[in-house]
Amino acid sequence: MQTLVIGLGSMGFGAAVSCVRSGISTTGFDLNPDALERFESAGGNTTKSLDSIANIDCVLIFVVNASQAESVLFDSQLLSGLNPDALVINCVTLAPSKAIEIGSRITSQGFQYIDAPVSGGAAKALEGRMSVMASASPQAMSQAKPVFDAISEHVFELGNDAGQGSQMKLINQLLAGVHIAAAAEAMNLAAGLKMDLHQVIEVISKCAGSSWMFENRAPHIAEGDYTPLSSVNIFVKDLGIVTQEAEQKNVVTPLSDAALTLYNKASESGLGAEDDSAIVKVLAERSGIKLPGSSA
């Protein structure tokens, strides 16, 4: 099964390496030469152009957003390098309506399409333990089994149609984005009350106020370490999708709106490439609070 992974960022690199580890013949593509070199060091093949690939059975897409996904799929010669009945697994977080549109263009050319956004973070991706929120025809899901076995711990089968996977990812990102903002708000208030931030994490993690994101991101704030595992700009994009999708359906999202305001403000302040927990800096500045690691 000749597999091509497009986009070797934190999640794509983990997926590509996991495929190699499982004995799948895997080629990686990324615009960044460092990413290609890193994947070669990990035992993968690489290509510098999507126009020169051939005989591919499965494409995994891990680019940043919908327009990049459309660009690699439709502005290159990629599709002409695929074998008949090849599988396109789109792992990009995008609006459900966009997933439906892309899926329809792919299947109309005789290929299989899986709407397959993922969750779990870079560490789990490297271990081949991401979660996949997948929707596709039974045939596509069956073809994808070796690849999903290689890259994932959980594959949630959410229906036969493109869009259903993306809907679930939308709900996950709403919660994740709000929970990071809540963690930032809680840690900022704790700092304002002169509490021991490490003790706050220890106690809250065992209480009803905890969340996956609190346990994962609050330590970044306590350490003052904003090395990006996932960046502020990811949530500018993803909560943007959430609020736009909701607005189209006339569904109100006051918590997402409040959180998105923080991500936008952080991005405008030059923090877009920092870890998403760096939105706490917006709160700290507005509150006159000095956080760990702050020079202000």
Add this chain to the structure above:
Amino acid sequence: MQTLVIGLGSMGFGAAVSCVRSGISTTGFDLNPDALERFESAGGNTTKSLDSIANIDCVLIFVVNASQAESVLFDSQLLSGLNPDALVINCVTLAPSKAIEIGSRITSQGFQYIDAPVSGGAAKALEGRMSVMASASPQAMSQAKPVFDAISEHVFELGNDAGQGSQMKLINQLLAGVHIAAAAEAMNLAAGLKMDLHQVIEVISKCAGSSWMFENRAPHIAEGDYTPLSSVNIFVKDLGIVTQEAEQKNVVTPLSDAALTLYNKASESGLGAEDDSAIVKVLAERSGIKLPGSSA
């Protein structure tokens, strides 16, 4: 160790029953005769008046708010029924400044005081497995050990002074209140997208968007069951404390503000005594969405 439990609601009843189970001689007090009867059926002693108690070594307070706590402590003959050096364990969620004030009035009369808000919910309380966020002198903590052993799984020792326990509870309630609102917002959007709400819970619980509150409260929304385990009005009070305490320190809390707006609106709409997840009804009404169990 003669122990008196004041307030036999969901948490107080669980604590009182746990004391009885551990062989501690326990008297319960509540204004509601049904609560007294229920505690007698569970093997406890009861009293109909705080003015007639005597020889008490330990008082556990589980009333609803600060003014009730002040009323039972200072507007009755309670303190004159306590043995010298008796222990007052205040488990009520209140502003840290109020915890300091009440603690100071108690210790100035020669009693021991523990600022001891709790977390964990009614089910854990009944099992003697609540979490206690305690701050008090080492002597008070030592005296309290048999009672804490009876009622709790975790006792976090947060310092020697009243107020430190209440600060931690404040941070917990900020997160808990926002996470319930986020769960409501996510489930309302999922309903608007015609998703299978039980499947949403199943998937999200295994993904990075999960929280303790999502896993606990989202099923209430999927079932349309708003039997109050903890009520909307509890968070009107607790997020009120959070936002007031933050405002006094000039700390901004945009997520808590957005969530409190929902709890207030729900309370004004007559939902105050329903389960806190009933704030989803405010979102559903504003979005024109029909939720499970809704007659609208």
